[in-house]
Amino acid sequence: xxxxxxxxxxxxxxxxxKTGGCGKCQTSCQSACKTSCxxxxxxxxx
Amino acid sequence: MLDLLYxxxxxxxxxxxxxxxxxxxxxxxxxxxSLHVLDEGTYNVLKAIEExxxxxxxxxxxxxxxVLRQTxxxxxxxxxxxxxxxxxxxxxxxxxxxxxxxxIQPTYPAKPxxxxxxxxxxxxxxxxCEYCFAGTGAFGGSRTMMDLETGKKGIDxxxxxxxxxxxxxxxxxxxxxxxxxxxVKDLVEYGRKAGAERGKTIKFTLTTNGVLLxxxxxxxxxxxxxxxxxxxxxRPEVHDRMRPYADGxxxxxKVTPLIKQFATQRPESSPYALGTYYYVRGTYTHFNLDFxxxxxxMADLGIKQISVEPVxxxxxxxxxxxxxxxxxxxxxxxxxxEELILRRGQGRDFNFFHFNVALDQGPCMVKxxxxxxxxxxxxxxxxxxxxxxxxxxxxxxxxxxxSLYDETPLQLKEELVKEFRSAHVYAKPSCRExxxxxxxxxxxxxxxxxxxxxxxxxxxxxxxxxxxxxEVALYVKIKELMSGACQGDGPFDTx
Ligand code: SF4
Ligand code: SF4
Numbered sequence: 001x002x003x004x005x006x007x008x009x010x011x012x013x014x015x016x017x018k019t020g021g022c023g024k025c026q027t028s029c030q031s032a033c034k035t036s037c038x039x040x041x042x043x044x045x046x
Numbered sequence: 047m048l049d050l051l052y053x054x055x056x057x058x059x060x061x062x063x064x065x066x067x068x069x070x071x072x073x074x075x076x077x078x079x080s081l082h083v084l085d086e087g088t089y090n091v092l093k094a095i096e097e098x099x100x101x102x103x104x105x106x107x108x109x110x111x112x113v114l115r116q117t118x119x120x121x122x123x124x125x126x127x128x129x130x131x132x133x134x135x136x137x138x139x140x141x142x143x144x145x146x147x148x149x150i151q152p153t154y155p156a157k158p159x160x161x162x163x164x165x166x167x168x169x170x171x172x173x174x175c176e177y178c179f180a181g182t183g184a185f186g187g188s189r190t191m192m193d194l195e196t197g198k199k200g201i202d203x204x205x206x207x208x209x210x211x212x213x214x215x216x217x218x219x220x221x222x223x224x225x226x227x228x229x230v231k232d233l234v235e236y237g238r239k240a241g242a243e244r245g246k247t248i249k250f251t252l253t254t255n256g257v258l259l260x261x262x263x264x265x266x267x268x269x270x271x272x273x274x275x276x277x278x279x280x281r282p283e284v285h286d287r288m289r290p291y292a293d294g295x296x297x298x299x300k301v302t303p304l305i306k307q308f309a310t311q312r313p314e315s316s317p318y319a320l321g322t323y324y325y326v327r328g329t330y331t332h333f334n335l336d337f338x339x340x341x342x343x344m345a346d347l348g349i350k351q352i353s354v355e356p357v358x359x360x361x362x363x364x365x366x367x368x369x370x371x372x373x374x375x376x377x378x379x380x381x382x383x384e385e386l387i388l389r390r391g392q393g394r395d396f397n398f399f400h401f402n403v404a405l406d407q408g409p410c411m412v413k414x415x416x417x418x419x420x421x422x423x424x425x426x427x428x429x430x431x432x433x434x435x436x437x438x439x440x441x442x443x444x445x446x447x448x449s450l451y452d453e454t455p456l457q458l459k460e461e462l463v464k465e466f467r468s469a470h471v472y473a474k475p476s477c478r479e480x481x482x483x484x485x486x487x488x489x490x491x492x493x494x495x496x497x498x499x500x501x502x503x504x505x506x507x508x509x510x511x512x513x514x515x516x517e518v519a520l521y522v523k524i525k526e527l528m529s530g531a532c533q534g535d536g537p538f539d540t541x
Binding site: 007009012030 | 073077078079080081082083084085087088125128129132133135136139140141144146147150159161162211213215249318320358407408409410411412413414417418419420423424436437438484486487489490492493523524527528
């Protein structure tokens with residue numbers, strides 16, 4: 001058990017370079033006038 | 047133990063964002079997406095390494111100890127070895143100090159695949175919102191309505207130009223799209239039929255100010271599974287100041303009951319805008335830097351899916367943010383994060399869009415690099431049938447991509463497509479160095495252009511707000527997971 005660091009989420013984003021890109025997810029618009037779907041606030045639909 | 051020589055070639059600040067939020071010290075490993083909570087000593091060590099890198103000093107135990115001493119931090123003695131050992135564990139495991147995947151660039155087919163369109167069905171509006179980028183609905187042109195022929199051509203365009211993609215998106219936008227409700231109805235019917243003929247589905251959305259949202263229209267939106275984005279700025283005085291009718295009267299009293307009614311009909315709406323959803327969205331300005339109160343006002347109305355976002359304004363606008371506003375805005379996000387955690391604990395849940403981060407099921411790297419896709423995956427269509435990179439560029443002649451009435455409407459202006467495609471996050475010098483790069487994707491082209499006249503230079507105030515939102519979002523997520531762990535819901539392994 002680590003004493004100084006507590007890991008909360010283990011992720012592997014870089015791996016999706018190979019698996020991603022299907023394009024099924026919604027278009028993301030960051031602007032205030034619209035849905036404002038910033039990419040970081042979306043989910044993968046796969 | 048962690049070999050400190052590693053940091054001679056590993057820029058820490060852009061790859062691991064360590065910061066304090068609430069009662070936590072957090073490290074976000076940017077390239078893997080992992081999250082860690084640090085104790086005081088570990089946080090100070092990471093900050094000391096950052097500082098040594100900045101001063102181009104040699105990174106050694108002696109160097110770290112000296113920085114700790116100079117900055118009045120507790121010196122660590124033996125503990126430093128322990129910390130470096132734990133850090134090395136995580137590095138080996140691939141959840142800290144991970145390297146950036148090299149040589150990745152978004153790649154696109156020669157011909158753009160446009161899968162989403164924004165149909166400006168009405169360049170007219172029944173409100174005169176102060177901050178409207180559309181020049182209160184008319185986009186700098188005259189007040190016009192799209193006709194059926196143009197609308198159908200628009201649908202045909204997206205079905206055709208989406209190539210092998212089976213999922214298309216059509217957003218009804220304006221001005222106020224409900225001023226042309228007849229067309230919306232006709233186009234949904236047409237779109238369903240035309241889509242089915244080609245084996246494609248169209249997902250419809252509509253963005254409205256709510257003024258015309260009567261029972262008949264609400265019923266239609268329900269029946270047809272249309273996702274809806276509704277505009278409400280929050281407290282009555284805040285809303286009315288920015289969102290009046292043409293005669294100056296405020297619109298709060300009219301729209302609030304309608305929006306509330308609509309929102310409560312969709313209790314299952316996804317916080318991540320999946321399926322058929324609704325969102326109530328507002329804009330905050332210099333006049334309501336305590337916009338957390340507006341979010342809570344909406345939550346108190348029973349609205350569960352809320353997004354309130356910073357206005358993008360020119361320096362001359364009275365409502366534009368001013369020097370000194372940034373700290374107040376940051377504090378508002380801090381307060382909002384704490385309140386959200388508190389209410390969730392009490393079962394009085396609501397979602398604030400920018401605090402949603404689906405860490406484990408977030409979008410793939412390819413999506414994160416390409417961002418909004420304006421000008422090549424997404425286009426906006428004016429009432430006249432002219433094509434633009436996105437709704438914010440409509441009416442700007444230099445950005446016209448073509449017209450539905452051209453002989454070959456699918457042939458978008460090549461230089462522009464190229465320009466937008468190449469304005470991805472890695473093309474922007476500031477973004478390459480920014481820890482938020484994979485969540486932000488390089489900001490909004492329209493905002494960047496309006497502030498810097500350049501697609502690859504960023505709107506810096508927007509960046510500050512983006513980063514703050516993300517810090518609080520990660521914090522909220524961590525708190526949620528930590529309280530889950532207390533109830534035995536761990537571990538949070540998403541590898
Ligand atoms: S350029 Fe900005 S406003 Fe246009 S689609 Fe992209 S994020 Fe949205
Ligand atoms: S636009 Fe700003 S916040 Fe976003 S990645 Fe670029 S520098 Fe970072």
